[in-house]
Amino acid sequence: MSNLQAQVTSTDRAFHVEGYEKIEYDLIYVDGVFAVDNTELADSYRPYGRALMVIDETVLSLYGDAIRTYFDHHGLDLTVVPVQIRETAKSLETFETIVGEFDAFGLVRTEPVLVVGGGLTTDVAGYACASYRRNTPYIRIPTTLIGLIDASVSIKVAVNYGKHKNRLGAYHASQKVLLDFSFLATLPEDQVRNGMAELIKISVVGNSEIFDMLDEHGPDLLRTRFGHLDGSAELRAVGDRLTYAAIATMLDLEAPNLHEIDLDRVIAFGHTWSPTLELTPPAPFFHGHAINIDMALSTTLAEQRGHLTVADRDRVLGVMSRLGLALDSEFLTAELLADATGSILKTRDGLLRAAIPDPIGSCRFLNDVTTDELADALQMHKKLVEEFDRAGDGVDMFTGAHD
Ligand SMILES: NC(=O)c1ccc[n+]([C@@H]2O[C@H](COP(=O)([O-])OP(=O)(O)OC[C@H]3O[C@@H](n4cnc5c(N)ncnc54)[C@H](O)[C@@H]3O)[C@@H](O)[C@H]2O)c1
Ligand SMILES: [Zn+2]
Known part of the structure; x- marks a missing residue:
């Protein structure tokens, strides 16, 4: 399936081998x-x-x-x-x-x-x-x-x-x-919601048309399992278009970088602080809720930094909230953010590389976020989410069955 073709160059005291492995699927x-x-x-x-x-x-x-x-x-x-x-x-x-x-x-x-x-x-x-x-x-x-x-x-x-x-x-x-x-x-609804967080991810930093579709049809797509459970033909068509666009966008972004040698990854939006957050509660968060909390905070941060308008920020938070995804959690604290930052810096070779929307559908990476700025953004975020359904809590946030 994959073939490695390598060339060898040599001196008296050294050999150098260089090759590329073909990836095809x-x-x-x-x-x-x-x-x-x-x-x-x-x-x-x-x-x-x-x-x-x-x-x-x-x-x-x-x-x-x-x-x-x-x-x-x-x-x-x-x-x-x-x-x-x-x-x-x-x-x-x-x-x-x-x-x-x-x-x-x-x-x-x-x-x-x-x-x-x-x-x-x-x-x-x-x-x-x-x-x-x-x-x-x-x-x-x-x-x-x-x-x-x-x-x-x-x-x-x-x-x-x-x-x-x-x-x-x-x-x-x-x-x-x-x-x-x-x-x-x-597929149970909590699992579909979990996957929809990844669709929010790809849309908010990679494809504004997908975001518009989620804005218009998100809750209906969730309820009808993308039109496969009692959905109309029209909803099914929307679901098909949306998921096709999501796969295409992901492949566009990732195919040039399949081995993740470039660590600035758009699709790591929501995956900066969430790896630490996800496993913190006694029964872990669903992955989708954990990354959503990270994305929601990153969205607030993007507005604070002037990369999103207040209206766009609230649009993003609204789409998330209407799907029942968590915007915030008692487990999200300034201390956790500091810990999580330390941990992700190791994975990302010393740079934060936090993806944020700039504006919806496009991505920017932040490397200079200080602990203090994060704590301020968090404080502001916690106030903001009070205005949203369930005061920012998610529906079925925890994977109760796991522990
Ligand atoms: N390799 C990658 O790039 C990548 C990307 C994203 C996530 N992941 C990994 O994927 C895992 C999560 O996967 P998941 O969310 O698919 O969870 P999962 O595989 O646990 O499936 C979720 C639940 O749904 C049930 N299920 C599966 N298909 C069903 C169906 N059609 N109808 C009814 N029930 C069904 C399963 O039994 C399970 O209980 C994590 O470990 C994560 O790290 C990997
Ligand atoms: Zn993920």
Whole structure:
């Protein structure tokens, strides 16, 4: 799949090797990926006559019959490895269990593993594929909004280590991603809201048209799962356009920088202080609420700095709030912000690189935010959010099931 071509130069006392690894992958829309008439998936496995599928247990319980019917119909042997991975089990142990299944199956070197589920399943199984024989191909079928518009668009895979999210991982593109948004029909509302925070992210700093769509249709898209659950054809069309634009924008921004060598990343908006905030409450925040609180504060900061008008600031906060996303939290304190700044500086090579909107749809990076300025912005932010629904609290903010 990927080939490394390198050139060697040498002197008497040294060799220098320089090469580039080709990265190539496809994201392909399929409406009803397990409908027997859609051969996209079967075509990928026909050469092997069989498939090893790592799948989220909940997704298996909902779609297992359709999946078995599909593989039967196409005369392909299916081996199913159900996994139930919570954030706390996004671990090396789970990774090892999956690797054990590869061995038991007797995976042939070029045979792609099929991975079906949300970001947790695809991250852990993807990392197992990255490591297995140093490089095993895989095909992803994301089944959550986060998976569809974010995790499976990127080439990053990982497990957590100790208290650190995604501390061990790899850049390992899947051969193919099959995008089937009809999975959203069964996704619980709190999970859809969680994914919508990433759409707010990409829109506020990367694409004002997406922002306008979220402004106009956000709550309806949430309620109807982007038109896949009792939604009108019109809403479904809006959802399709919006998610397509989000994927396109993310690829535009990230494809030139797949290995994240440039650390000024637009799509890191909301991911500056939230990594520390997310795991602070006794039961962690949903990722979407944690990044939203970070984005909301960054939006207030952008207005303070003169990069957003007051009206635009309130528009951004309004769109977030109407989706039920948190604007603030008692866990967001000046001390936490100082700690989180220290932590992100290490990840970002000594510079803050805080993405903020300038204006909506465009991005600017701030490196000179002092602890005092942050504390002031926070104070102002806490006053502001009082005017919004739930006084800035989010709906279903915590992942209660995890701890
Ligand atoms: N690799 C990346 O670039 C990247 C990007 C974003 C997020 N992530 C990672 O993704 C993880 C979060 O992923 P997620 O939000 O998809 O969570 P998840 O994989 O835990 O799925 C959320 C829940 O929804 C259930 N579910 C999945 N699909 C369903 C469906 N169609 N119908 C009903 N229920 C369904 C799952 O069983 C689970 O309980 C985090 O660990 C995060 O670090 C990675
Ligand atoms: Zn994120």
